[in-house]
Amino acid sequence: xxxxxxxxxxxxxxxxxxxxxxxxxxxxxxxxxxxxxxxxxxxxxxxxxxxxxxxxxxxxxxxxxxxxxxxxxxxxxxxxxxxxxxxxxxxxxxxxxxxxxxxxxxxxxxxxxxxxxxxxxxxxxxxxxxxxxxxxxxxxxxxxxxxxxxxxxxxxxxxxxxxxxxxxxxxxxxxxxxxxxxxxxxxxxxxxxxxxxxxxxxxxxxxxxxxxxxxxxxxxxxxxxxxxxxxxxxxxxxxxxxxxxxxxxxxxxxxxxxxxxxxxxxxxxxxxxxxxxxxxxxxxxxxxxxxxxxxxxxxxxxxxxxxxxxxxxxxxxxxxxxxxxxxxxxxxxxxxxxxxxxxxxxxxxxxxxxxxxxxxxxxxxxxxxxxxxxxxxxxxxxxxxxxxxxxxxxxxxxxxxxxxxxxxxxxxxxxxxxxxxxxxxxxxxxxxxxxxxxxxxxxxxxxxxxxxxxxxxxxxxxxxxxxxxxxxxxxxxxxxxxxxxx
Amino acid sequence: xxxxxxxxxxxxxxxxxxxxxxxxxxxxxxxxxxxxxxxxxxxxxxxxxxxxxxxxxxxxxxxxxxxxxxxxxxxxxxxxxxxxxxxxxxxxxxxxxxxxxxxxxxxxxxxxxxxxxxxxxxxxxxxxxxxxxxxxxxxxxxxxxxxxxxxxxxxxxxxxxxxxxxxxxxxxxxxxxxxxxxxxxxxxxxxxxxxxxxxxxxxxxxxxxxxxxxxxxxxxxxxxxxxxxxxxxxxxxxxxxxxxxxxxxxxxxxxxxxxxxxxxxxxxxxxxxxxxxxxxxxxxxxxxxxxxxxxxxxxxxxxxxxxxxxxxxxxxxxxxxxxxxxxxxxxxxxxxxxxxxxxxxxxxxxxxxxxxxxxxxxxxxxxxxxxxxxxxxxxxxxxxxxxxxxxxxxxxxxxxxxxxxxxxxxxxxxxxxxxxxxxxxxxxxxxxxxxxxxxxxxxxxxxxxxxxxxxxxxxxxxxxxxxxxxxxxxxxxxxxx
Numbered sequence: 022x023x024x025x026x027x028x029x030x031x032x033x034x035x036x037x038x039x040x041x042x043x044x045x046x047x048x049x050x051x052x053x054x055x056x057x058x059x060x061x062x063x064x065x066x067x068x069x070x071x072x073x074x075x076x077x078x079x080x081x082x083x084x085x086x087x088x089x090x091x092x093x094x095x096x097x098x099x100x101x102x103x104x105x106x107x108x109x110x111x112x113x114x115x116x117x118x119x120x121x122x123x124x125x126x127x128x129x130x131x132x133x134x135x136x137x138x139x140x141x142x143x144x145x146x147x148x149x150x151x152x153x154x155x156x157x158x159x160x161x162x163x164x165x166x167x168x169x170x171x172x173x174x175x176x177x178x179x180x181x182x183x184x185x186x187x188x189x190x191x192x193x194x195x196x197x198x199x200x201x202x203x204x205x206x207x208x209x210x211x212x213x214x215x216x217x218x219x220x221x222x223x224x225x226x227x228x229x230x231x232x233x234x235x236x237x238x239x240x241x242x243x244x245x246x247x248x249x250x251x252x253x254x255x256x257x258x259x260x261x262x263x264x265x266x267x268x269x270x271x272x273x274x275x276x277x278x279x280x281x282x283x284x285x286x287x288x289x290x291x292x293x294x295x296x297x298x299x300x301x302x303x304x305x306x307x308x309x310x311x312x313x314x315x316x317x318x319x320x321x322x323x324x325x326x327x328x329x330x331x332x333x334x335x336x337x338x339x340x341x342x343x344x345x346x347x348x349x350x351x352x353x354x355x356x357x358x359x360x361x362x363x364x365x366x367x368x369x370x371x372x373x374x375x376x377x378x379x380x381x382x383x384x385x386x387x388x389x390x391x392x393x394x395x396x397x398x399x400x401x402x403x404x405x406x407x408x409x410x411x412x413x414x415x416x417x418x419x420x421x422x423x424x425x426x427x428x429x430x431x432x433x434x435x436x437x438x439x440x441x442x443x444x445x446x447x448x449x450x451x452x453x454x455x456x457x458x459x460x461x462x463x464x465x466x467x468x469x470x471x472x473x474x475x476x477x478x479x480x481x482x483x484x485x486x487x488x489x490x491x492x493x494x495x496x497x498x499x500x501x502x503x504x505x506x507x
Numbered sequence: 508x509x510x511x512x513x514x515x516x517x518x519x520x521x522x523x524x525x526x527x528x529x530x531x532x533x534x535x536x537x538x539x540x541x542x543x544x545x546x547x548x549x550x551x552x553x554x555x556x557x558x559x560x561x562x563x564x565x566x567x568x569x570x571x572x573x574x575x576x577x578x579x580x581x582x583x584x585x586x587x588x589x590x591x592x593x594x595x596x597x598x599x600x601x602x603x604x605x606x607x608x609x610x611x612x613x614x615x616x617x618x619x620x621x622x623x624x625x626x627x628x629x630x631x632x633x634x635x636x637x638x639x640x641x642x643x644x645x646x647x648x649x650x651x652x653x654x655x656x657x658x659x660x661x662x663x664x665x666x667x668x669x670x671x672x673x674x675x676x677x678x679x680x681x682x683x684x685x686x687x688x689x690x691x692x693x694x695x696x697x698x699x700x701x702x703x704x705x706x707x708x709x710x711x712x713x714x715x716x717x718x719x720x721x722x723x724x725x726x727x728x729x730x731x732x733x734x735x736x737x738x739x740x741x742x743x744x745x746x747x748x749x750x751x752x753x754x755x756x757x758x759x760x761x762x763x764x765x766x767x768x769x770x771x772x773x774x775x776x777x778x779x780x781x782x783x784x785x786x787x788x789x790x791x792x793x794x795x796x797x798x799x800x801x802x803x804x805x806x807x808x809x810x811x812x813x814x815x816x817x818x819x820x821x822x823x824x825x826x827x828x829x830x831x832x833x834x835x836x837x838x839x840x841x842x843x844x845x846x847x848x849x850x851x852x853x854x855x856x857x858x859x860x861x862x863x864x865x866x867x868x869x870x871x872x873x874x875x876x877x878x879x880x881x882x883x884x885x886x887x888x889x890x891x892x893x894x895x896x897x898x899x900x901x902x903x904x905x906x907x908x909x910x911x912x913x914x915x916x917x918x919x920x921x922x923x924x925x926x927x928x929x930x931x932x933x934x935x936x937x938x939x940x941x942x943x944x945x946x947x948x949x950x951x952x953x954x955x956x957x958x959x960x961x962x963x964x965x966x967x968x969x970x971x972x973x974x975x976x977x978x979x980x981x982x983x984x985x986x987x988x
Contacts, residue, residue, distance in 0.1 A: 119555070125556055222557070223556055225556070229786035255560065257558050342592065343553040343554075347652070359594065359650075363592055386783055
């Protein structure tokens with residue numbers, strides 16, 4: 022049976038038309054997860070029993086003719102979304118024992134839609150990392166070459182979708198954590214507009230940048246998922262109360278006349294020459310489809326990495342203060358006193374990268390440094406947002422590379438955080454400006470996939486999904502399956 | 508050098524718990540006295556992934572306060588995180604307002620006992636969440652955490668350092684206490700900690716341009732403690748300075764049992780709170796229309812009411828201030844004055860005098876007075892129509908307090924109706940004069956002081972029921988012979 026080769030859209034249709042049952046489909050994917058789990062390390066938890074129970078329930082709905090868009094469709098959550106009754110670790114020893122008493126809003130929405138949760142995917146600890154090597158549960162392997170990283174922090178979700186262990190998985194993106202692993206694993210990753218998807222129940226890394234989204238096999242599949250995940254949530258004050266379009270229905274329109282901005286600053290010295298060639302070939306295809314290209318400049322974009330590495334650690338240093346060993350999570354053995362409880366619980370519970378960012382964040386918020394770092398970074402952030410606004414006055418969306426290079430070797434950058442951080446140089450801008458962006462597979466360098474990034478104005482998910490879909494109707498990069506996963 | 512060479516400088520930070528039904532950022536009830544952690548949901552517990560949502564009612568209450576103190580209401584205010592670790596602070600930060608508070612630059616007028624008025628500037632008032640409580644009692648070797656209070660809404664009202672004595676500080680705190688209860692934004696319960704303050708106290712030589720170094724006395728939850736703590740702290744600082752020492756900037760605690768303040772932590776040990784705008788909450792943007800709507804909802808405020816009482820009833824500013832200390836007291840007074848017409852001053856004296864003393868002694872609020880306003884007015888009417896004297900009225904009042912009966916019933920039952928019949932009084936005077944010939948002779952030979960003796964004898968003989976004015980007049984004539 023080759024159900025795993027089908028798209029989410031095809032699976033949903035097959036379920037509704039009773040070609041196969043949700044239980045069959047769920048068993049199919051669970052057996053793939055069991056077969057590849059050890060090799061790829063993409064999952065932290067697999068919920069065999071609960072998944073089959075959900076599948077049974079979905080089959081009853083389907084049999085009764087009450088099937089909706091995603092009824093009975095299996096998927097996985099990044100282990101950053103709180104799931105009642107199923108352990109939520111955030112890739113950290115700190116939460117190794119944490120079972121959330123509640124469902125995140127995104128979790129509840131997908132549950133209500135009748136989906137079948139297969140398990141929780143591996144991730145960089147507290148979403149801090151670009152290679153999935155900071156996970157307490159070990160590095161995730163890139164399905165295209167298991168000596169290489171899958172990218173991060175949503176490396177488990179990207180690897181699981183690339184290896185067809187799930188048709189789609191949720192993910193989160195603070196500086197590129199959906200798009201960068203999607204690019205390195207050859208799958209489609211959508212980061213929606215800040216405020217489009219509720220953050221309630223998504224464990225916070227950097228609140229003003231974090232945004233939940235999806236990694237799937239195609240733009241069409243991402244649209245199906247987003248339609249369920251998006252929407253205003255009264256429990257998240259930063260979610261935006263604007264109607265959710267019927268994203269799948271927005272696909273299929275021509276891109277003739279689409280004004281595409283080519284960001285000058287994306288094509289810098291750091292961009293791998295072969296990567297660049299794949300991007301240029303993709304842009305040529307868009308031109309063939311009737312789009313027009315125009316070079317635009319985002320002059321402050323080169324400041325996005327330093328800006329990000331002030332703002333994100335500042336927020337994380339405060340967000341992670343609640344992990345103190347008092348109410349939940351890791352608690353050191355036999356604390357001597359309160360200080361000892363704090364020091365050892367946090368010292369033992371957090372890994373090196375998390376500690377590094379907490380220290381940076383604490384420093385930049387300290388009296389005497391706040392103005393020079395945090396306040397300055399916020400000002401630069403405004404300038405970067407303005408650069409994007411100016412660009413969108415001239416073009417409909419921006420296109421460029423998602424990453425400077427294809428996947429790199431496990432261990433290659435772990436001792437050099439700055440080089441690691443520069444991996445997100447093309448993705449961070451969209452987070453700082455709160456913009457929607459998508460990465461789609463656009464070819465290979467050798468055996469390794471390359472990602473093309475599309476960035477649109479606020480709430481233009483429909484438009485960038487349509488542009489991505491138009492490309493995917495003309496190409497089959499997104500249908501390629503890594504050797505060993507077929 | 509004498510203490511009078513020194514000037515006291517005081518600023519108060521008052522924390523008033525807002526009387527919202529739910530907490531400031533979560534849907535938990537904000538009530539007092541429940542079992543530990545019953546009113547603490549996942550948001551209050553700071554669980555991973557949860558987010559705060561601002562309670563609109565808390566904002567409305569803050570705006571009410573701002574308008575009542577003629578302050579500037581910020582069109583945009585911002586919540587910030589105050590970061591520090593403590594077990595009763597679940598998130599590791601307190602959500603408060605820092606650079607952009609909701610209320611700024613207000614003023615409040617206080618009236619001192621000698622009738623002088625003083626305007627005290629209010630720097631700012633901001634919204635914040637309260638922390639939980641650490642419990643030690645009955646928990647040997649461990650600390651319990653009760654998060655019922657965590658997240659209850661507070662408004663912190665910060666004064667300018669413009670008070671110059673403990674009495675002024677108390678008058679100011681009482682005024683704020685009165686105001687928040689008028690506005691119905693705080694129950695004012697000080698035992699339960701709903702209304703408490705920190706006092707910043709320093710001293711300097713009279714005429715000095717700079718302030719002295721201040722100490723901050725934390726968590727004072729009674730007017731008496733505020734006064735005593737400030738008096739102690741002022742004399743401590745003066746003693747220190749006069750003996751060649753210097754005051755260090757520090758946080759101090761008031762020990763009510765010992766009646767002294769002691770050091771809690773110095774400035775050097777103070778936390779760096781690393782304030783920054785809370786990214787989980789949007790700036791609070793208030794439309795002019797909303798502010799106007801709140802303004803229209805304001806009740807008659809204490810100062811307006813006091814002015815009206817002073818002019819309508821001819822009361823002194825001080826008396827009007829005392830009577831308007833709470834809405835209930837003012838309403839009680841106005842009801843007494845309405846039902847005992849023509850004697851508003853008498854009504855004021857009775858409400859502030861006998862009734863206030865009795866309530867105070869019994870530890871009761873005006874709302875729980877055993878004597879209703881109508882019953883007190885009926886008693887006052889018997890003074891006005893000369894059925895009883897003021898002195899007898901006090902006896903009747905006591906009986907009313909004890910028995911709950913009405914004045915007329917007590918006057919009848921006890922036969923307290925006053926004697927206004929001239930002939931009857933003259934008859935008693937004659938008897939008294941006959942019984943005391945030597946005193947009469949002395950009086951007539953110039954010992955005027957004996958007049959009081961004769962008044963007393965007549966009153967004794969009539970059981971105090973002789974009308975005092977009538978008695979005076981008749982006695983003067985009779986004694987003169």
